[in-house]
């Protein structure tokens with residue numbers, strides 16, 4: 001219930017309203033409007049005064065005239081009274097508080113007068129850094145200078161600074177920038193603040209007193225025409241900080257990451273950009289704003305002079321209105337800001353030189369191979385990635401990463417530019433971090449020479465690199481070895497994919513989590529001068545390109561990484577047809593003067609100094625560039641010493657060395673000790689294995705060796721004979737050695753003795769009679785040396801009986817089913833055909849060809865096109881019953897096996 005009084009109030013109110021309405025109706029509205037208009041003018045006046053500031057308004061020449069109007073005079077008096085009142089309040093409390101705040105937050109060189117710090121070298125303040133940085137002084141407009149206060153702004157780890165000048169104010173602006181930069185440089189250990197300078201109008205660069213810093217790499221002056229490069233560089237730093245420091249610490253800002261680490265893990269990067277007041281072109285403007293927005297959390301800061309930017313980043317602005325006076329966003333209107341007087345130029349440049357000298361001294365000796373290595377060897381896990389320091393940029397480590405995002409690498413540079421050295425530095429860095437259970441290396445060098453051979457045990461140095469599984473050297477003519485490696489990798493991929501499917505996972509890291517007991521190392525396959533794989537337009541090139549593409553695509557998630565090095569990437573035609581390979585190689589390494597390995601608009605390799613490399617994890621785009629000096633990793637006392645240490649501490653299985661210039665020794669071939677079948681020669685494969693011939697009582701199980709290369713032909717027949725001799729016990733087989741040329745008699749006698757020493761029955765024969773072979777229940781092996789030499793004699797018919805040739809044909813046709821196998825050497829395909837006659841081709845089911853052109857072999861290869869160009873000490877082996885395509889063999893060196901007593 002309403003009380004009486006309330007009822008009365010309501011009634012009065014209603015009455016008043018009614019009266020108002022009536023008054024209006026009665027024409028009193030005119031008076032109200034007049035009052036409203038006066039009020040409006042007063043408000044506009046007040047707003048204008050507030051906009052320009054009371055101080056500026058007082059200087060307005062029309063002010064006196066305005067104040068003649070009592071309505072304005074009333075407002076003016078009120079504003080002044082309010083101002084005086086609040087100023088008294090501010091002076092009493094605010095001024096002191098601001099001074100205290102600046103003193104506390106802008107400590108040391110961040111706030112003090114230059115006389116106290118200029119020329120002294122900063123100290124590492126741990127993770128502490130000043131939160132405010134003095135840029136000048138300020139005072140309330142009408143106040144006396146004695147009531148001024150220091151003006152400081154937030155910067156490092158917090159935001160950016162913008163300075164808008166007018167032409168007369170440029171000296172003041174330069175002074176602010178120079179002083180601020182020296183405050184930054186002098187607060188921390190030299191090297192913790194890196195400066196970049198860009199000036200749209202000057203090539204020589206502004207701030208000349210700071211130029212001594214360029215020699216120490218603390219200041220980089222950028223080309224006025226290449227703002228893109230600078231913005232790209234800054235964006236690259238931001239990305240790098242996110243990828244490294246922030247990811248490792250799980251934090252979102254570099255400041256927090258440093259707090260976690262207890263030290264500054266990355267230097268600050270401050271870029272000073274002098275513009276001309278005009279907005280940049282759209283793309284650059286966007287990039288600038290992106291850097292402004294995302295930089296401060298990554299320790300990248302901008303000082304922008306006359307460079308319009310959007311307000312989307314943490315930004316403080318100081319705008320000059322005349323040569324001396326400015327306003328600042330941090331104080332708002334009504335406060336006049338002034339630059340501090342410039343520091344004496346001579347002292348500034350001496351201070352800059354002292355800071356530079358300190359960096360140079362502290363960096364000390366140039367960085368060397370040991371600086372790439374971690375404090376403790378073999379502690380890394382490759383679950384996520386492989387990562388190592390590869391070199392140094394002004395003393396700061398630069399890393400390379402092989403992982404899911406950068407699965408494969410392309411390394412390019414002209415001869416002598418240091419590619420191989422780079423590979424050693426990288427392999428050393430990885431090997432020092434990841435033990436053999438985390439990393440396996442497969443290394444192939446298509447150059448002439450033995451560059452990776454030292455990673456396997458040698459005569460002088462018995463050590464090997466524990467992570468190395470396979471080293472292939474002198475493979476420049478054995479492109480099949482490259483294919484073999486790629487096939488091996490695809491098999492390993494399949495094995496990993498199978499395991500991943502079983503565990504229902506997609507990535508190596510997940511597979512490792514799912515199978516913690518299993519061994520799933522990352523695999524790095526290095527192929528130096530890999531363009532040799534694509535050397536000619538043939539089947540090998542086709543197969544290599546297809547396999548490489550497969551490994552590149554699928555290896556990414558399975559922890560199989562390719563590192564492909566080449567002098568000239570541009571020349572690899574087959575490769576360009578397979579952009580997937582190129583695209584998957586997101587890590588690009590360019591040595592000085594390298595072509596095509598980075599994007600076309602990336603010119604960094606052109607000006608790269610000796611022993612430096614561009615490391616680019618962004619497929620070669622300019623903003624991904626990191627330049628590093630790569631230490632010498634190939635001289636004595638570098639990689640070799642690391643290898644010795646690792647070998648002593650970690651060595652397990654010996655890596656396989658495939659040396660294309662070396663003929664494998666039969667006596668020491670692993671398969672010769674316990675042959676699984678008769679051996680023909682070493683196969684070009686990742687495993688150290690020999691090709692064997694199936695010898696079973698079935699038609700066609702004979703072998704023809706074809707070609708004029710006598711030593712190789714003998715080697716193949718000898719390997720066959722000696723390994724058969726090992727497989728069978730003495731009484732369980734018989735050997736027949738037929739020799740149709742006297743010059744080979746001595747050699748055949750050697751084979752005979754070697755077999756007899758093994759306890760075998762051997763029947764040598766030096767005429768051209770083909771005897772009968774009664775089935776004596778044991779396998780009989782007929783070795784027929786230089787069959788074609790016997791031909792003229794064999795063809796001669798004696799009486800009406802069959803000729804020697806007929807008897808030989810019958811032996812080839814019917815022998816194998818009765819376990820009588822003939823292994824013959826013909827010095828050409830035509831001669832074999834002569835022996836076999838029209839119908840007999842199937843009777844020789846397997847052949848090994850030496851110096852015979854592929855085209856000649858097609859007829860013997862069951863419809864296969866044989867892609868074979870003969871080369872010394874290589875043979876091609878095809879067995880109709882087992883092969884879909886021929887294998888390339890290396891005939892064994894049988895000297896030791898034939899002279900066992902001499903070894």
Ligand SMILES: Nc1ncnc2c1ncn2[C@@H]1O[C@H](COP(=O)(O)OP(=O)(O)OP(=O)(O)O)[C@@H](O)[C@H]1O
Nearest residue numbers: 414415416417418419420421422611630631632634
């Ligand atoms: N960072 C380095 N510091 C000192 N010496 C180096 C460095 N890099 C390479 N070298 C030396 O320069 C020479 C050539 O280097 P490297 O063999 O690595 O070049 P490359 O590009 O592989 O050349 P090529 O393709 O002809 O083999 C070697 O003698 C090596 O020791």
